[in-house]
Amino acid sequence: xxxxxxxxxxxxxxxxxxxxxxxxxxxxxxxxxxxxxxxxxxxxxxxxxxxxxxxxxxxxxxxxxxxxxxxxxxxxxxxxxxxxxxxxxxxxxxxxxxxxxxxxxxxxxxxxxxxxxxxxxxxxxxxxxxxxxx
Ligand code: CO
Numbered sequence: 001x002x003x004x005x006x007x008x009x010x011x012x013x014x015x016x017x018x019x020x021x022x023x024x025x026x027x028x029x030x031x032x033x034x035x036x037x038x039x040x041x042x043x044x045x046x047x048x049x050x051x052x053x054x055x056x057x058x059x060x061x062x063x064x065x066x067x068x069x070x071x072x073x074x075x076x077x078x079x080x081x082x083x084x085x086x087x088x089x090x091x092x093x094x095x096x097x098x099x100x101x102x103x104x105x106x107x108x109x110x111x112x113x114x115x116x117x118x119x120x121x122x123x124x125x126x127x128x129x130x131x132x133x134x
Contacts, residue, residue, distance in 0.1 A: 001084060001090055002083070002084060002090075002131070003084060003085070004051075005080065006051065006052065006082060006130075006132050006134070007045070007051060007054045007081045008052075008079075008080050009053075009056050009077070009078045009080070009081065009130070010055055010077055011055075011056045011068050011069055011072065011078040012056065012057055013073060015033060015042060015055065015057040018057075018075075019033075028053075030044060030045075031044055031045045034111060035059055036110075036111055037059065038108055038109070039064070039108070039110075040059050040060050040062055040065065041057065041064070042056075042058075043057075043111050044057075054111070065078070079118070079128035079129065079130050080130070081116075081130035082129065082130070083131075083133075084132070084133055084134070085133070087131060087133040088107075090117075090133075091105065091117055094119060098123070099119055100119065101117050101118070102118040103118070105117070110130070114132050114134060116130055116132045118131075119131070
């Protein structure tokens with residue numbers, strides 16, 4: 001069911017430093033910061049030849065990234081995102097297998113303007129998984 005790796009997301013305590021490091025030392029093609037109020041994050045995407053890296057920074061008081069950075073002050077890998085053809089069918093298959101979808105279970109529009117859902121990390125070896133319909 002899952003297709004390509006769409007991106008790996010890394011939470012960062014300092015967005016400007018993260019941008020400077022990826023565009024400078026790592027020589028990557030870094031996009032402009034985007035605020036995502038529905039998700040409580042500011043994101044920056046780094047385009048690699050075969051996938052993307054998403055840098056996540058808290059936006060607003062109730063950002064889900066805030067707690068993650070409290071536990072991981074230096075930042076760290078927050079989630080990985082797989083592509084799916086049909087998010088409703090993917091959710092159906094996953095919930096039937098016992099996996100939990102975060103939030104109210106309905107897809108939200110993600111950073112690329114496409115529907116996304118997140119799967120509970122406790123059901124996937126401690127890894128938060130995002131599914132994006134492409
Ligand atoms: Co993501």
